[in-house]
Amino acid sequence: MKRTSLAQFLFATSVLCLAALPAFAQEDAKPQLPQEERVQERRLREEGLREQRPEEERLQEQRLQEQRLGRLARQKLKIIYVTPEMTTGRPTDAAAILQQAASTTIPLWRYGTVAYNSNSYTGMMVGRSPFFNGARTTNIPAVIVPVIFHMPNGTIFDPAAIDTACGFTASAVTLIQQSPLLSNISPSINGVNVGTGQYTDIFQRSSFWTDVSVTGNSYHTVLSPVTVLSPISISPTSTDAITFATGLCGPLGIISFTWFQGQLQSTIIPGLASSGVGPTVFPIFLLYNVVQSTTTPPKVTSCCILGFHDSFGTPLQTYSPLDFDGIKEFGNGYTSVMSHEIAEWMDDPNGSNPVPVWGAEGQVTSPNCQNNLEVGDPLSPGFTTPTNEFVLTMPNGITYDLQELAFYSWFYGGTSLGAGGLYSNNGTFKGFAKACPPGGTN
Numbered sequence: 001m002k003r004t005s006l007a008q009f010l011f012a013t014s015v016l017c018l019a020a021l022p023a024f025a026q027e028d029a030k031p032q033l034p035q036e037e038r039v040q041e042r043r044l045r046e047e048g049l050r051e052q053r054p055e056e057e058r059l060q061e062q063r064l065q066e067q068r069l070g071r072l073a074r075q076k077l078k079i080i081y082v083t084p085e086m087t088t089g090r091p092t093d094a095a096a097i098l099q100q101a102a103s104t105t106i107p108l109w110r111y112g113t114v115a116y117n118s119n120s121y122t123g124m125m126v127g128r129s130p131f132f133n134g135a136r137t138t139n140i141p142a143v144i145v146p147v148i149f150h151m152p153n154g155t156i157f158d159p160a161a162i163d164t165a166c167g168f169t170a171s172a173v174t175l176i177q178q179s180p181l182l183s184n185i186s187p188s189i190n191g192v193n194v195g196t197g198q199y200t201d202i203f204q205r206s207s208f209w210t211d212v213s214v215t216g217n218s219y220h221t222v223l224s225p226v227t228v229l230s231p232i233s234i235s236p237t238s239t240d241a242i243t244f245a246t247g248l249c250g251p252l253g254i255i256s257f258t259w260f261q262g263q264l265q266s267t268i269i270p271g272l273a274s275s276g277v278g279p280t281v282f283p284i285f286l287l288y289n290v291v292q293s294t295t296t297p298p299k300v301t302s303c304c305i306l307g308f309h310d311s312f313g314t315p316l317q318t319y320s321p322l323d324f325d326g327i328k329e330f331g332n333g334y335t336s337v338m339s340h341e342i343a344e345w346m347d348d349p350n351g352s353n354p355v356p357v358w359g360a361e362g363q364v365t366s367p368n369c370q371n372n373l374e375v376g377d378p379l380s381p382g383f384t385t386p387t388n389e390f391v392l393t394m395p396n397g398i399t400y401d402l403q404e405l406a407f408y409s410w411f412y413g414g415t416s417l418g419a420g421g422l423y424s425n426n427g428t429f430k431g432f433a434k435a436c437p438p439g440g441t442n
Helices: 035-052 055-074 093-101 172-177 199-207 209-215 257-271 336-347 408-412
Strands: 108-114 120-126 137-150 220-228 232-234 241-244 252-256 282-288 290-293 303-305 310-312 317-324 354-361 364-372 390-393 399-402
Touching (some): 093 120, 137 172, 199 209, 199 220, 252 257, 252 303, 257 282, 257 290, 257 310, 257 317, 317 336
Parallel strands (some): 137 220, 137 282, 252 290, 282 317
Antiparallel strands (some): 108 120, 241 252, 290 303, 310 317, 354 364, 390 399
């Protein structure tokens, strides 16, 4: 989903409570003692039994209890997707299109359509129009900025370091470069061979397949060239960051969403201008096992935002901070949320592309409704809508998860322009959205 304000749908994290252990049964023949004495007697008896147990048995019980508590703690952590709300400070779509024409921001194209509800809609996307330039390749320069966090308790989260404790032989920076987000793949989309490309490039081509297929594998929107900058270091205070012991191969850093968003826009991005970061490139701020809380100070129970995309300023500056989940706290494939956010950056860079109101799909649970073209939201994993993530093993031996995404035609309706005549890129949506309320899919 997307980005910015906390006008967002927060999907509640589950909070588990430990039930008290049952008391020992009372012996029928024993005279009744006052409650305080019975508790004391039971405590002494249990301590005596514990002292008689072999040391190894006690240690084994302790290990099992620690594992149990670790599992319970991990169940508290759920992915929170931040849905954008239009705010001031960003140029309108029309102004942004003029900026791209002057080459002062990234390439953008504008569309207009009449939706299934007979209303007209306009919006803009990254790249070039598939309707008029179906054989064109558009390169969007991308910059990876590794962000090292020095947490208040001394823990360091470094995406440029190799985390051998979690079994890696390369850093998160290298692993994301080798992922399907930045390397070419050629998956079948709804049974159709749509060619090769980065995952979001393939998604975009698949979404407009009816129009671009006449030129074959010729329409591309590519993150290229991809430059890796030297890491930057941030030392948040205890007001803005905490460290959580997960019981996995490493801890989790939790920072304040509001604080970090402010740091990126006011300090970090302007400070990287001399390194080539500006409106004409797409900076990805790569975090490692660091997620965001919706509260300040951050809390485990208000966690976890793994990434978002946002824009601000004139000329329009787009950007996205993304967490590489090396400890597999949120799944096995590391990059599901990354694919969600980069695809939404491509199809709704300003967070303002209007669509007929939809809901009751993915993270927009009934009775909630949403009215922007956030292609990841209707199929966010972990909600009631069944989804089909792509699971791909790359030449580096790492298996990555990529979220299924909703096509342009799902939002606006009519006969699908998408690959296979479907309305999402891995077969879940076979019809377009229903108006919300009540929402759902045809």
